[in-house]
Amino acid sequence: METAVTAPLIGILEGMVIEERVPERVRRTRKDARNKLVSGLLIGALVPFAVLTAMRLVGYDGNTYTIAALALTPYAGIATLVLAGLALGLRRWWTGAVALVLTFTIAALVLPRAFENEQKALGGKHVRVLASNMLGGRADPARIVGYVKEHQVDVLSLTEMTPEAITALDRAGLFQVLPFYVLHPAEWASGSGLVSKYPLTPLKLSGDSDDKQPSASVDLGDGVRIEVVAVHPAAPMWDRYAWVDEAKDLPYADAEHDIRILAGDFNATFDHSLFRELLTRGYVDAADQLGRALEGTWTNGVVPPVPIDHVLADKRAAIADFKVLDTPGSDHDAVYAEIVLP
Known part of the structure; x- marks a missing residue:
């Protein structure tokens, strides 16, 4: 008879049995889908910052929304640094490298303002x-x-x-x-x-x-x-x-x-x-x-x-x-x- 203590243990064991029955090919497919989703989310998060950095470099203010976004460029440098750390921590090396390039580019544009002339x-x-x-x-x-x-x-x-x-x-x-x-x-x-x-x-x-x-x-x-x-x-x-x-x-x-x-x-x-x-x-x-x-x-x-x-x-x-x-x-x-x- 199940008790309040044994019920969770039985549920875990049943889950392990079900997982054992899942073919290896299906497990790999699920893992690949999760990896692609994570990579897609990271790349999608980087795209707006890449566009913003490019606009800043070429000197194009754009429309109302990009004008507002450009005002936040120093904060974009912080955001890309966080994304770089996250990507590298998840072993998305290329995505992390791109995020670091954006971070260093923004830093080169912004940090001179913190030094006295x-x-x-x-x-x-x-x-x-x-x-x-x-x-x-x-x-x-x-x-x-x-x-x-x-x-x-x-x-x-x-x-x-x-x-x-x-x-x-x-x-x-x-x-x-x-x-x-x-x-x-x-x-x-x-x-x-x-x-x-x-x-x-x-x-x-x-x-x-x-x-x-x-x-x-x-x-x-x-x-x-x-x-x-x-x-x-x-x-x-x-x-x-x-x-x-x-x-x-x-x-x-x-x-x-x-x-x-x-x-x-x-x-x-x-x-x-x-x-x-x-x-x-x-x-x-x-x-x-x-x-x-x-x-x-x-x-x-x-x-x-x-x-x-x-x-x-x-x-x-x-x-x-x-x-x-x-x-x-x-x-x-x-x-x-x-x-x-x-």
Whole structure:
């Protein structure tokens, strides 16, 4: 008679008998099917990363979805490393080798951003710039004003700035510290502005998107002037064509003009060819110069943080400091840079 103890043992023995009756050919067929399934799953998991790496190498941003995926390139390197370990552990040697090649390729593209570049020894004025995306005016105005005071900010670039946000910043004392401004407020995401410690003269440096990406000449005194643009091209997830057009509106930096600085939410990372093209216009990225370009500045709570907020400085200048600053109320951290003029 079966008991609670012997029943499981009997079941195991019966299973062994049934297995013994399965022909060797059938067992091999099942094993081969399992092996093919595992190999297929590993290869299928690698294909998107191979495509992403190829797009990054050739400099093609693609459509809305690939633009978003390219922003996650540093994390793709971690994923391919995990897949390489899994494949090698399962003795899928070729698949593991391909995964390692992808890992090393992505690492070669990404890791240089973690190393500081030597800066030119310049004796000009120091300009302190802060850029903050206010998430449709929701960012904590007191925190922004606090950063302005703490870091002795000379020029503040604000994006997603609403009329209500201006009122809140005024109440928090912003315009007592930075009394000069060029403001283009708008509902939700289209409003931007520049606020300065020094007198501003409005310019038109960003073409058709000048209202959304305002610019101004800043008189620092002693005959020294710089030109600053509050940057905020459209988010590619909503309109990738506007993203391209508004980024291409941004000006070149060259010896024919005063030192130029682009500061704000670029909606792009180093892994977008559109952003790298901007750098070829005569700029350096402040975070990259100091080995801080892998620090994320934006997340929607679903994807990991990605660095889409930047301060780009004329390559004739040098970078003395860079920080990513937590900003409650916004989905973006603020970015701060200290720029040394020639």
